[in-house]
Structures are given as structure tokens and as C-alpha cells.
Amino acid sequence: MRLSTWLVPTLREVPAEAEVASHRLLLRAGFIRKVAAGIYTLLPLGKRVCSKIENIVREEMNRAGGQEILMPILQPAELWHRSGRWEVYGPELFRLKDRHGRDFCLGPTHEEMITALVAAEVRSYKQLPLLLYQIGNKYRDERRPRFGLLRGREFIMKDLYSFDRDWAGLEESYRKMYEAYTRIFTRVGLNFRAVEADTGAIGGSVSHEFMALAEAGEAVVVYCPDTTCGYAANVEKAESLSSLEEIGEEGPIELVVTPGVRSAEEVAAFLGLPVKQIIKTLIYRTEKGLVAALVRGDREVNEVKLQNHLGVLELELAGEDLVEEATGAPPGFAGPIGLSLPLVVDREVLHVKAGAVGANRPDAHYINVLPGRDFPVQDVADIRQVSEGDPCPRCGRPLLSVRGIEVGQIFQLGDKYSRALNAYYLDERGEKRPIIMGCYGIGITRTMAAVVEQHHDEEGIIWPVAVAPFQVLVLPVNYEEAPQRELAEEIYNLLREKGIEVLLDDREERPGVKFKDADLVGYPLRITVGRHAAEGKVELKLRRTGENWLVSKGEVLEKVTAFLEGKEFCTG
Amino acid sequence: MRLSTWLVPTLREVPAEAEVASHRLLLRAGFIRKVAAGIYTLLPLGKRVCSKIENIVREEMNRAGGQEILMPILQPAELWHRSGRWEVYGPELFRLKDRHGRDFCLGPTHEEMITALVAAEVRSYKQLPLLLYQIGNKYRDERRPRFGLLRGREFIMKDLYSFDRDWAGLEESYRKMYEAYTRIFTRVGLNFRAVEADTGAIGGSVSHEFMALAEAGEAVVVYCPDTTCGYAANVEKAESLSSLEEIGEEGPIELVVTPGVRSAEEVAAFLGLPVKQIIKTLIYRTEKGLVAALVRGDREVNEVKLQNHLGVLELELAGEDLVEEATGAPPGFAGPIGLSLPLVVDREVLHVKAGAVGANRPDAHYINVLPGRDFPVQDVADIRQVSEGDPCPRCGRPLLSVRGIEVGQIFQLGDKYSRALNAYYLDERGEKRPIIMGCYGIGITRTMAAVVEQHHDEEGIIWPVAVAPFQVLVLPVNYEEAPQRELAEEIYNLLREKGIEVLLDDREERPGVKFKDADLVGYPLRITVGRHAAEGKVELKLRRTGENWLVSKGEVLEKVTAFLEGKEFCTG
Incomplete structure (x- = not known):
């Protein structure tokens, strides 16, 4: 090709809105142009790179036994009602009506549609296993689309769905995909790590994310430095050994005046206690009402864990008004004693023997608080955010952390969708059994951006040969x-x-x-x-x-x- | 591949809803499955055929100098307001709002978006010509989606847009595309014909459609049997020589009672006149009000021609109520004399010297009506539907007609979109000039169905080698x-x-x-x-x-x- 005839509009200036290298460089080097927030055109060079990534993905999917299909982007609401996700998805789902007033959405994912397809076409164990995939646009109306192709509202994804007779079959399909993903991300030139992940809105039990390591990544991965241990997880999901350290010595509960002293650090300093002896009480708003979450003063609440534990769709910190209404005190003085909200207590809190908590009145805390004696501990769970230095849950070594871009995620779904959408088969003995499913996604356009995050310098992009335009x-x-x-x-x-x-x-x-x-x-x-x-x-x-x-x-x-x-x- | 592991769900029964061969056979042979009206999944074999057609199209677009890009499906309304088409498109446009309430549509076509792109990136004559194309989903909320992949609401299209300095450049781009289309449809194995076409909602001046000849086609093509003449056109656009025959002899106008005699045939029989001596008056409703269209009794109104002539967006026959209100008579007795509506008079009507027309009162007609004397003929146009046997507009031989499936259409747009979206360039002398555009579409999934319409027998499909799964x-x-x-x-x-x-x-x-x-x-x-x-x-x-x-x-x-x-x- 001759560059004089090609549309490669390079820019000398750095676009103001671009915060990360891939966004900046893909714009400047003439690979993409913005149409609306989170919505981009791929220019000729961008389309070439994208097609190359697609072809690598396609080759590996075919090699693993995948069959390519193409499902509609426009999905009837009816399918989503059957899985119960029409309500769950909230404002991230682009919804529209056709000329007859029927509800549709733009597919953010295709579990419902493919399960309905397989339910209609597969009857016998002889037709299983089945690996079906497609490459196409996906839609998520993100609250904050940003970073160019890293978090878009319209983006290209490969999604494969596996259908097996049983869990052993799913394990095998999952392993094949895990290996295929490893080959794909190696071939496109990424430095990546497969980590344990939360299953989120997709559901299911086991899940791994493939994280391209990069400072621009929105995800945090913690991992064990010992490669023979190999533990690695998204911080949303990560566990660490709970501290069994007993903190403080039991004593009689006491009310102390703490004028204007609010944060755990302030309270600790004011009372002359270590921060870990404070018990923080955070009030969250959910669709089922308010909830209080308790963690040690030196810890943070992991909202994903808390949300999963509660089984709620929405979870966010309550605003000042709600906190005051629930506790009778301004924020900073909430505590579990006498609070008429459900309490979720982090495991480590049980080992605090003389904690300090807010007194639910202005400018006052209790000290020498003993969990179980002074407030109920029926609902104990791991709701703690793991951070660097915490002990590895497998081997106890201090964990390290790194930022990553989630370029792929794989899920063991089990029978969640097959039961909802009636995907059963007859086994060798003529018995009806639910098909066991997995699903496996790769963000194609996001992978393109991740490659740029890892392969660039001051002057521009440095494409690996396999995906160079x-x-x-x-x-x-x-x-x-x-x-x-x-x-x-x-x-x-x-x-x-x-x-x-x-x-x-x-x-x-x-x-x-x-x-x-x-x-x-x-x-x-x-x-x-x-x-x-x-x-x-x-x-x-x-x-x-x-x-x-x-x-x-x-x-x-x-x-x-x-x-x-x-x-x-x-x-x- | 091994068929035992592939999803090829053949059906023995003929699906009840499938009226045409391609729809029936693509369902029965396991190529497609319906998700909703006009919305289909491509199963593994269907996807393979589709990809083969796409690759042939891609090769020919690249060979002609096209550069592949990928534009979003989600299009901001703002672009469509600028071209004025947000209103024009009507209910065929799928519209939706994002979480912030901003208006978007699902692209039925991409003139606005690509013109905005080129307006931003092209400044100089040195950057022209430019041929940009993409292959992807398009959306049209058809009133009557039907015939499987022949008329869907979500379908795959290749759309290329050409950008030239002037009309001579456009002619050259248009010629390249005409030739590329000829190669493409030949390679996929279609028996087709390129015909002159109406430009419709896309606009522009010159247009050709590529018609796959098939009984299932919704379009009618008239063509000259003389291949050295070669005239061929969509009947929506087709012309023929106007009849210059003078009909009847001038005489004094006369009112006659015609009880219950309404249609041109009935009037002719009742009055003992040839049908061509009747002048039909049809009342149409448009967004600008009612209009009366006059053609000879043996002719039909071509509504596309009439609509283009009037420059209106909506045109349909007025209902009985409106006709009665406008004429004072029930339908069948409308006529131009004393009618206070705009009259559009077909050319041939001028040669009727003693016509019969409705009298705008029940059970009455006028005879010996002379156009120009008895009613005004300011607005004369060709609004007549051509039919088989009419004389070729080029050589006068009787035209033949055949049904066709429109698999491709090419348009000379000129500067319609470049002016609306501000796509100008600086020429060699530094003068600002509008970029001259063309656009060129191929229905990929429709082509797949058209191949099946032409290549099947009682037993099933007979794929041409080039596109066989x-x-x-x-x-x-x-x-x-x-x-x-x-x-x-x-x-x-x-x-x-x-x-x-x-x-x-x-x-x-x-x-x-x-x-x-x-x-x-x-x-x-x-x-x-x-x-x-x-x-x-x-x-x-x-x-x-x-x-x-x-x-x-x-x-x-x-x-x-x-x-x-x-x-x-x-x-x-």
C-alpha cells in the first residue's frame, strides 16, 4: 500500500481528553477517532490491527474445537426476563423499543440467546460437548466510559459458550479455553497473568481473568511472589489469611467524648490506640435497605465481597442524610451498638477484644467494646479488601500487587442459564439433565489498547509483529x-x-x-x-x-x- | 471437520412461516435460526457462507482501492439532525436514549458519520480520492420484515463511500465500484442485472441497483430485449416512451349520470369508451396536504415518481373520508374539474382530447373533457408506472419485465452530505470546495439468500463452489x-x-x-x-x-x- 493514498491522519498535539498512553497514541497515530463518549471509529490502521487480533483469536478458538456463529445484537427482552437479568442489569443495558412497542436490548453478552438456541437444537448427549463462539459488537452503557478503547460503551468482543454433559466436561472445556487464552495473549505479545476472579453479573462459580499488566489498568491484582505457590487474584475477589491476632484486653465498655474525631486514624490518635483496635462501621445503601459493615480500622471494605455476601444488585455508601437518619449522628460516629440495621462483621473483627466504635451520637465513641458481648455477631464474613503485604491465603508469604487490564475472562456457569432457559438433554439412559455451561470472553478492542499500553515509548507505538498494521x-x-x-x-x-x-x-x-x-x-x-x-x-x-x-x-x-x-x- | 461434532440441525418439516425457497431451505438445512421478526442467528454453516461472501467483497473492495474501517452502529442523533434525516427516516429508524437521555439511533446507513469523519480529517486535494468501506450490521425497523434473510431488520451490509474532488472523479469512483460489483456478483454465482434505480432516502442523482433475478424478488425490473440497447431499470424509476396518440375528438363538455360506476374500467364500459379515454384522478395524502394525481385510465400511478416529483417524505392513497371531504363525492367520482387541490398531470393525459373524469359528486362524470380547457395543466410530469410491453425509452422496442432481489445499490451523491456536514477541501489554488461523494452498498446476508433462490432444487440447496460452506x-x-x-x-x-x-x-x-x-x-x-x-x-x-x-x-x-x-x- 502507498501511504499517500491511505487515511492515516497523525496528530502532532496530544489530545487533551486522553489520560492514558493507548488512548493518546491510538488517537495521535491515526488508528481511532471518537464519535461519542465511549464510541469510536476504527480507521484503516486500527481496523487492520483489530482484524489481526480477531484472526488470532479465531484460529485458537477453531483449534480448540470452537464453531463460529453470529448472533443478533438486538435481543428481545423476553429472553432476559426468563433469566431474570432484565431487571438486574440496570442502566448499563441499552434498551429500546421497536415500532410495535416491543422491548429489546443491545446485547452486553449473549448467555440468554445462546442458551435458548441450544435449548431448541440440542436434545441428546450425542450432540455434546459443543463450543460456539462469535466475534462482534457488545454494548454496555458505562457510567464512566474512558481511556479510549479500554472502557468503551460499544466494543468488539469474542464470546464463546461451552455446553457439556456434566461438570467434568465443563472442567475440560474450561481447561481448553484457559490454554487457548494463554496462547492468544502470548501470540498478540502481551505480558499477562491469569488470576482468580469474581463472577459478577454473569454468575457461576469459578472464574479467571486474564490481566495484561499495565499501570493504566483499572484492576488491581494481588499475587504471591512464590511462583510454585502461584496464587493470583483480582483484588475484588482476593483473599488472604485472616489475622488471628487478639487486639486489646477485655474490659468494661465505656463512653468517651471525642469532639470532631471521626476517621479511624483520628480516633486512634485521639484515644492513643493502634488503628487496628478501632472497629469501623460503614453504612451502605442497597435495594433491600441499609446495611452496616464492620472491619478493623486498618482495613478497607471490599464492596464486591460484601455485595456477593448480601446477594444484592446495588450497593453504595449511604449519603450523609441516610447515615444521620439511621444512626442519629453525623458520619464518623456510627457504631454497631444499639444500631437497628443488619450488621455484617468481618472475620478479623472477632479478634478485637477491646475495640473503639462510634456511639451513634455526635462527638462520642465507646471503648473496650467486645464483639458478641456488646453487639451481635451473627453475620460474620470475609468482607475485607486484601492489600499488598497481606499473607498469601495459600502459603502465607506477603502478597504483592500490580495493576492490570482485564483482556479476557472465563466462567464456569454450571446450570444457571440452562435451568432458566430450559436447556436440557437426554443422557445415555434417557434421563433429562441440565446442560452444564461455561462462557469465555475476550475484549478484542481492549486487547488492542492493552498491547499499546505495554508496547510504546516516548515517540509512539511499538507494535509486535503479529498484530502490526x-x-x-x-x-x-x-x-x-x-x-x-x-x-x-x-x-x-x-x-x-x-x-x-x-x-x-x-x-x-x-x-x-x-x-x-x-x-x-x-x-x-x-x-x-x-x-x-x-x-x-x-x-x-x-x-x-x-x-x-x-x-x-x-x-x-x-x-x-x-x-x-x-x-x-x-x-x- | 467432523459432522458429528458440528451444529447442523437439519429439519425434515417445512417451516410454516417460510414463504420463499431461501428462507425455507436456510432454516431446514440448519444455516439460520429466527430470534425475532427479521432478526436471525447465523449457525456455523451460515456463518461460513457469510464469511466467504464477505471475503469476496473485501477482496474486490481492496482491489478497487478501498480501505476498510469500522464505524459504530450506535450513532448520535446530532449527526442526523445536521443532515435533516432524523425526521425523514420515520419509524424505520431504531431510536434509543443512553443513560444520560441523549438520543442515538442504530445506523441504517452511515453517510452522516463518514462525512463527519472525512470533514474532520481531509483538508487538501492531495488526500483525495478516498474510498472507505466497512462490513457490519445495519438496522431498519421494517414494517413487514419477511422472507428470512431477504428483508430483515438486522442484517449485514458492506457500505463503501467515495470522496472525490469533482464530478469527474466521482464518475471514475462510480465506474470502479460498478465493475467491482459486477465481479463480486459474478464470483458468488449470481445471475444478475445492473439497472437504473431511484435514489430514495439516500438521495443523490444517478443510481444503479444490482438485481439478482428471482421470482421471490420484491422488485420489478423492466428491460429492453435488445442487448445492444441495454436499457434496464427498476420499475420504480423506469421510463418508457410516452404515448403521443391523440384520443377522442374535441367537443363540448357534458355531465352524465353514472350510477355506481366507479373504476376506470367500469366507466369505460358504461360509456362505451376505450379505457385509455378515461382520466383517472387519485387523491394522495402527504405531509404537505392532499394532492390529486391524473393518469390515463389504462395506466397506473408510479408512487415513487410522484413522491420524488412532489419532494415529499410521506405519500399514500387518501382514505375514503379524506376523499369525500376533498371532493364532495364518494371514491370513484373524483375529478379535476373544480377541485381545489394541487393537480399533478401525467404527460400522456395531455393527449386525451375528449376524456371522461369524475364530477366530484355522487354517480356523475363529465365527458368530452379537454385538459387545459376544462382543468389546469400547470404541473405536468411523468408519474406513470411502466409495464411490460411499453416502448423502451431509448429504442422503442417493447419492454420485458422480470422480478429481482436488490443485492447491491450504488449512488452518485454529489455534495448533498458534504455541504450538510461541512466536508470541504482546498484545491490546488487554495479554494474551498465541497467534496463530491458516492455511496455503494451490498447486502451480504441478502446476497446469501439470493444465491439460494437461484441455486436450489426440490432436495435442497446447490451451493456454488465459491461460497459453499x-x-x-x-x-x-x-x-x-x-x-x-x-x-x-x-x-x-x-x-x-x-x-x-x-x-x-x-x-x-x-x-x-x-x-x-x-x-x-x-x-x-x-x-x-x-x-x-x-x-x-x-x-x-x-x-x-x-x-x-x-x-x-x-x-x-x-x-x-x-x-x-x-x-x-x-x-x-
């Missing part, structure tokens, strides 16, 4: 000069004929502009045709390392081929 | 029998290794079921491994002709390869 750029420094133009054309045509994806920068631009654009777009290999053209020599330059070599035109094909095959191709 | 089926009559199984596996593996798309029917089904399924699905070539397996012989059978040959296993690869290359491959 073009593998090679031929850059004549001055296209107007005959020797340069002719040699550039010769090399361009030679490489094209060999099936190499090569772009020729035949624009009448200043050399500086061309070099800057080449680095910004991030072609893995640049062939510069400049002042040595007359001698039949060109420069090969690796975008990743900046290494470069002067080679004669006769060697170009061999060197380029070696590079694309990942071989050592130049020395000295 | 698999090119070859290996069918062991009894997979349980070792010699058959082993030979079938051997041939299957041999063909697979050679990159041939082959499916092995390894199911434990009765031979009759396997043969019926093979014919229903329509694999172009079947290799039956039966009782001659022990001698190392198999039967090759062509789905299209039913011809078959017994060949030894050593010959299979050569024969199959010859068949796939379109060569004569077996004789005798």
Missing part, C-alpha cells in the same frame, strides 16, 4: 529524487510480491515528518532509502530497539524474512 | 464398518491436508438420513464411501447435475482438485 515501512527520505524513489519502489514491490505487509511512504513530506510518523505509528521494521540509494544500500531499523544496519538491496528480502520469522537477522 | 462432503454409508470408515478417514485426511474444505459425515445415522442431509445442505461435491470401499473405490457425485462416477482412491485428489478449479474432471 503493516510489518514493514519503506521510507524514501526524498521521494522526488529518482534514485531514492526507484530503489524504494523496487524494494516495495519485491516485498509485496513475497506477501510481506509493506507500506510505502510515497508522500511529499519533509523527512522529519516522515520519520516522526513512522515512529508514532510504530511499524516494527523501517527500511530507509536515503543518501546511500545510489550505491544500492538502505538502512534497516528496528522500531523496538532502535538498532539499525546498512544493507545492500540484494540482502533486504533475506533480512526482512529473518526478522519476521523472529530470527537473529543482523549482526554488527 | 464446505466444498466437499465425505460420506461413509456405514461409518461403523471398518473398511468404509478407514477409507473415508483416509480420503478426509488427504483432502484436509491439501487445504480443501472437507466435512466428514461420521455420524451414526441411517444412510437415508445422511444422503438427504447432504442434498439439503448442498455441498457441491459428495464422495460416497460405500460397498466398493473394500476395492478402494468411491463414488464422486456432483450436487448440481447429479452426475456420478466410481473412481479409485488414488484418483480422488486429482479429480477433486480439477472440480474445484472448474475444470472438466470426469468423463464417462
Whole structure:
């Protein structure tokens, strides 16, 4: 292809709205353009990269026995009523009516639809297992779409669904997908980690996320530094060994005046206690009413764990008004004693023998509070947020943490959807049994952004060969000069004929502009045709390392081929 | 692939709702399943065919210089307000609001969005011409979705948009696309015809439709039987030579009583006149009010022509109430004399010298009516529906007509969208000029259905090799029998290794079921491994002709390869 005819609108300025590298660079290098919040057009180079990722995903899905299908984006509400998710999904679900007033949504995922399909078409154990997948648009009306392709409202996803006779079959399908995902993310060039994950709105029991490690990631992963242990989990889901340390010594409960002293740290300092001796009481609003959650003063509540424990759809910290109404005191003085709300008590709180809690009146706390004696501890659970340094739940070593971009997630769904949508089969003995399901997603456009997060420098993107929009750029420094133009054309045509994806920068631009654009777009290999053209020599330059070599035109094909095959191709 | 593991749910019964062959057969052969009216899932075989058509389209678009991009399906209303089409599109446009109450639609087409993109990115004549295309879902909330993939509400389309400096450039882009479309529809195996077309809601001046000829088609094409003339047009757009025949002789106008005589045929019979001497008056309702359209009694009004002539968005025959209110008479007695509505007079009406028209009172007509003398003829236009036998507008030969499925349409848009969305460029002299646009669509899923309409028989589909889901089926009559199984596996593996798309029917089904399924699905070539397996012989059978040959296993690869290359491959 000739760059002069291609739409690759590079920008010199850094777009103001772009906070992370992938967003900034994909805009600047002319891969994407914004249409509305969280909604993007893929320009020619962006579409090429996206198609390459799709093809890698497709190959690995097919290799694992997947069959590609294509389901509608427009989904009838009726299916979602059957699974009970029409109500659950809340404002993230784009909803609309057709001309006859029938309700539809834009599919954020396709469990309902595919389960209904399989329920209609599969009758016998002979038809199982079945792995069906598709690649297409998904829709989630995010409250805060941001970071370009990292969190969009319209995005491209691969979703595969597995259908097995039993849990053993599901384990096998799950293992196949786990391995396929590992191959995919390796092939696209990501540094990633598979971690235990919460199952969220999709449901099911076991789940793993594939996290591309990157500072821009919105997820936090904690992991054990001991690779033979290998524990790693999304912090939303992560556990750690609970502290069994007994804190304080039992004594008679006492009311103390604490004027304007609110946070656990303030209370601890004011009372001269360690922070961990404070028991924090947080009031949450849910669709079932208010709830109080208790954790040690040096801990944070993990809202995902709390939400799962309560089985509620909505959970957020109650506002000041609600807190005052429920406790009779301004925020900072809430406590479990005499509080007429359900209490969820974190496990570690049980080991605090003389805690300090808010007194549910302004400017007052209780001290020497003993859980069980002074307030009820019927509802004890792990609702604590794990953080770096906490002991690994498997081996006790201090956990490390890192930020990640969730590029894939796999779920063992079991029979949640098959029962709801009536997907049963007859086994060898003619008995009717629910089909056991799994589901497996990869964010295609998000993967593209994750690759950029991991592969860039000050000058621009550095595409891994496997997903580069073009593998090679031929850059004549001055296209107007005959020797340069002719040699550039010769090399361009030679490489094209060999099936190499090569772009020729035949624009009448200043050399500086061309070099800057080449680095910004991030072609893995640049062939510069400049002042040595007359001698039949060109420069090969690796975008990743900046290494470069002067080679004669006769060697170009061999060197380029070696590079694309990942071989050592130049020395000295 | 092994059929035992694939989801190909064939149906023995004919689905009741399927009126046309493609709908019936795509359902029965397990290519598609309905999710809601006009909304379908593509099953594995359907997805394979669809991808093949997409790839042929993609190759030809790239060959013509197109660059693939991907625009969002969710389109902000704002863009549509700018073009004025938010109002125009009416109930066919799926509309929705996001969580912030902002208006969006699901793109039925992308002129607005791509013009806004190009307006932002193209500044100079150096960046033109530009051909941008995408392949993806489109949405039209049809009043009557029907015929399976032929008229859906969600469907796959390829849409390309051309951007040129001037009309000469547009002509060149248009010619390239015309040629690319001709190659595409030839490659997918369609018998088609390019015809002149109305530009409809898309707008613009010149347009052609590519019509796959088929009885199931909703469109009617008229064409000149003389191939050197070559005139062909959608009947919505078609013209023919106007009749210059003078009908009747001038005389004094006269009121006659015509009790209960309403239709042109009835009036003619009652008055003893030829039908062509009657002048029909039809009352239409538009958003600008009522209008009367006049044609000869032996002609029909072409509502598309009338609508274009009036420049209205809505046009439909007025109901009885409106007709009575406007004319003072029940339907059947409307006429132009004394009628206070705008009159549109078809050209041929001018040659009626003594017409009969309704008298705008019950049971009465006027005779000896002379247009111009007895009613005004300010607004004369061609609003007549052409029909078979009418004289070709180019050469005068009687036109023929045929039904067709519109699989593609191309438009010369000119500057309609570039002016509305501010897409200008600077020419060589630094002058600002509007970009001249064209747009070019292909219905991918509709093309799939059109192929089936043209390629099927009583037993099922007969796929052309280029778009067949698999090119070859290996069918062991009894997979349980070792010699058959082993030979079938051997041939299957041999063909697979050679990159041939082959499916092995390894199911434990009765031979009759396997043969019926093979014919229903329509694999172009079947290799039956039966009782001659022990001698190392198999039967090759062509789905299209039913011809078959017994060949030894050593010959299979050569024969199959010859068949796939379109060569004569077996004789005798």
C-alpha cells in the first residue's frame, strides 16, 4: 500500500481528553477517532490491527474445537426476563423499543440467546460437548466510559459458550479455553497473568481473568511472589489469611467524648490506640435497605465481597442524610451498638477484644467494646479488601500487587442459564439433565489498547509483529529524487510480491515528518532509502530497539524474512 | 471437520412461516435460526457462507482501492439532525436514549458519520480520492420484515463511500465500484442485472441497483430485449416512451349520470369508451396536504415518481373520508374539474382530447373533457408506472419485465452530505470546495439468500463452489464398518491436508438420513464411501447435475482438485 493514498491522519498535539498512553497514541497515530463518549471509529490502521487480533483469536478458538456463529445484537427482552437479568442489569443495558412497542436490548453478552438456541437444537448427549463462539459488537452503557478503547460503551468482543454433559466436561472445556487464552495473549505479545476472579453479573462459580499488566489498568491484582505457590487474584475477589491476632484486653465498655474525631486514624490518635483496635462501621445503601459493615480500622471494605455476601444488585455508601437518619449522628460516629440495621462483621473483627466504635451520637465513641458481648455477631464474613503485604491465603508469604487490564475472562456457569432457559438433554439412559455451561470472553478492542499500553515509548507505538498494521515501512527520505524513489519502489514491490505487509511512504513530506510518523505509528521494521540509494544500500531499523544496519538491496528480502520469522537477522 | 461434532440441525418439516425457497431451505438445512421478526442467528454453516461472501467483497473492495474501517452502529442523533434525516427516516429508524437521555439511533446507513469523519480529517486535494468501506450490521425497523434473510431488520451490509474532488472523479469512483460489483456478483454465482434505480432516502442523482433475478424478488425490473440497447431499470424509476396518440375528438363538455360506476374500467364500459379515454384522478395524502394525481385510465400511478416529483417524505392513497371531504363525492367520482387541490398531470393525459373524469359528486362524470380547457395543466410530469410491453425509452422496442432481489445499490451523491456536514477541501489554488461523494452498498446476508433462490432444487440447496460452506462432503454409508470408515478417514485426511474444505459425515445415522442431509445442505461435491470401499473405490457425485462416477482412491485428489478449479474432471 502507498501511504499517500491511505487515511492515516497523525496528530502532532496530544489530545487533551486522553489520560492514558493507548488512548493518546491510538488517537495521535491515526488508528481511532471518537464519535461519542465511549464510541469510536476504527480507521484503516486500527481496523487492520483489530482484524489481526480477531484472526488470532479465531484460529485458537477453531483449534480448540470452537464453531463460529453470529448472533443478533438486538435481543428481545423476553429472553432476559426468563433469566431474570432484565431487571438486574440496570442502566448499563441499552434498551429500546421497536415500532410495535416491543422491548429489546443491545446485547452486553449473549448467555440468554445462546442458551435458548441450544435449548431448541440440542436434545441428546450425542450432540455434546459443543463450543460456539462469535466475534462482534457488545454494548454496555458505562457510567464512566474512558481511556479510549479500554472502557468503551460499544466494543468488539469474542464470546464463546461451552455446553457439556456434566461438570467434568465443563472442567475440560474450561481447561481448553484457559490454554487457548494463554496462547492468544502470548501470540498478540502481551505480558499477562491469569488470576482468580469474581463472577459478577454473569454468575457461576469459578472464574479467571486474564490481566495484561499495565499501570493504566483499572484492576488491581494481588499475587504471591512464590511462583510454585502461584496464587493470583483480582483484588475484588482476593483473599488472604485472616489475622488471628487478639487486639486489646477485655474490659468494661465505656463512653468517651471525642469532639470532631471521626476517621479511624483520628480516633486512634485521639484515644492513643493502634488503628487496628478501632472497629469501623460503614453504612451502605442497597435495594433491600441499609446495611452496616464492620472491619478493623486498618482495613478497607471490599464492596464486591460484601455485595456477593448480601446477594444484592446495588450497593453504595449511604449519603450523609441516610447515615444521620439511621444512626442519629453525623458520619464518623456510627457504631454497631444499639444500631437497628443488619450488621455484617468481618472475620478479623472477632479478634478485637477491646475495640473503639462510634456511639451513634455526635462527638462520642465507646471503648473496650467486645464483639458478641456488646453487639451481635451473627453475620460474620470475609468482607475485607486484601492489600499488598497481606499473607498469601495459600502459603502465607506477603502478597504483592500490580495493576492490570482485564483482556479476557472465563466462567464456569454450571446450570444457571440452562435451568432458566430450559436447556436440557437426554443422557445415555434417557434421563433429562441440565446442560452444564461455561462462557469465555475476550475484549478484542481492549486487547488492542492493552498491547499499546505495554508496547510504546516516548515517540509512539511499538507494535509486535503479529498484530502490526503493516510489518514493514519503506521510507524514501526524498521521494522526488529518482534514485531514492526507484530503489524504494523496487524494494516495495519485491516485498509485496513475497506477501510481506509493506507500506510505502510515497508522500511529499519533509523527512522529519516522515520519520516522526513512522515512529508514532510504530511499524516494527523501517527500511530507509536515503543518501546511500545510489550505491544500492538502505538502512534497516528496528522500531523496538532502535538498532539499525546498512544493507545492500540484494540482502533486504533475506533480512526482512529473518526478522519476521523472529530470527537473529543482523549482526554488527 | 467432523459432522458429528458440528451444529447442523437439519429439519425434515417445512417451516410454516417460510414463504420463499431461501428462507425455507436456510432454516431446514440448519444455516439460520429466527430470534425475532427479521432478526436471525447465523449457525456455523451460515456463518461460513457469510464469511466467504464477505471475503469476496473485501477482496474486490481492496482491489478497487478501498480501505476498510469500522464505524459504530450506535450513532448520535446530532449527526442526523445536521443532515435533516432524523425526521425523514420515520419509524424505520431504531431510536434509543443512553443513560444520560441523549438520543442515538442504530445506523441504517452511515453517510452522516463518514462525512463527519472525512470533514474532520481531509483538508487538501492531495488526500483525495478516498474510498472507505466497512462490513457490519445495519438496522431498519421494517414494517413487514419477511422472507428470512431477504428483508430483515438486522442484517449485514458492506457500505463503501467515495470522496472525490469533482464530478469527474466521482464518475471514475462510480465506474470502479460498478465493475467491482459486477465481479463480486459474478464470483458468488449470481445471475444478475445492473439497472437504473431511484435514489430514495439516500438521495443523490444517478443510481444503479444490482438485481439478482428471482421470482421471490420484491422488485420489478423492466428491460429492453435488445442487448445492444441495454436499457434496464427498476420499475420504480423506469421510463418508457410516452404515448403521443391523440384520443377522442374535441367537443363540448357534458355531465352524465353514472350510477355506481366507479373504476376506470367500469366507466369505460358504461360509456362505451376505450379505457385509455378515461382520466383517472387519485387523491394522495402527504405531509404537505392532499394532492390529486391524473393518469390515463389504462395506466397506473408510479408512487415513487410522484413522491420524488412532489419532494415529499410521506405519500399514500387518501382514505375514503379524506376523499369525500376533498371532493364532495364518494371514491370513484373524483375529478379535476373544480377541485381545489394541487393537480399533478401525467404527460400522456395531455393527449386525451375528449376524456371522461369524475364530477366530484355522487354517480356523475363529465365527458368530452379537454385538459387545459376544462382543468389546469400547470404541473405536468411523468408519474406513470411502466409495464411490460411499453416502448423502451431509448429504442422503442417493447419492454420485458422480470422480478429481482436488490443485492447491491450504488449512488452518485454529489455534495448533498458534504455541504450538510461541512466536508470541504482546498484545491490546488487554495479554494474551498465541497467534496463530491458516492455511496455503494451490498447486502451480504441478502446476497446469501439470493444465491439460494437461484441455486436450489426440490432436495435442497446447490451451493456454488465459491461460497459453499464446505466444498466437499465425505460420506461413509456405514461409518461403523471398518473398511468404509478407514477409507473415508483416509480420503478426509488427504483432502484436509491439501487445504480443501472437507466435512466428514461420521455420524451414526441411517444412510437415508445422511444422503438427504447432504442434498439439503448442498455441498457441491459428495464422495460416497460405500460397498466398493473394500476395492478402494468411491463414488464422486456432483450436487448440481447429479452426475456420478466410481473412481479409485488414488484418483480422488486429482479429480477433486480439477472440480474445484472448474475444470472438466470426469468423463464417462
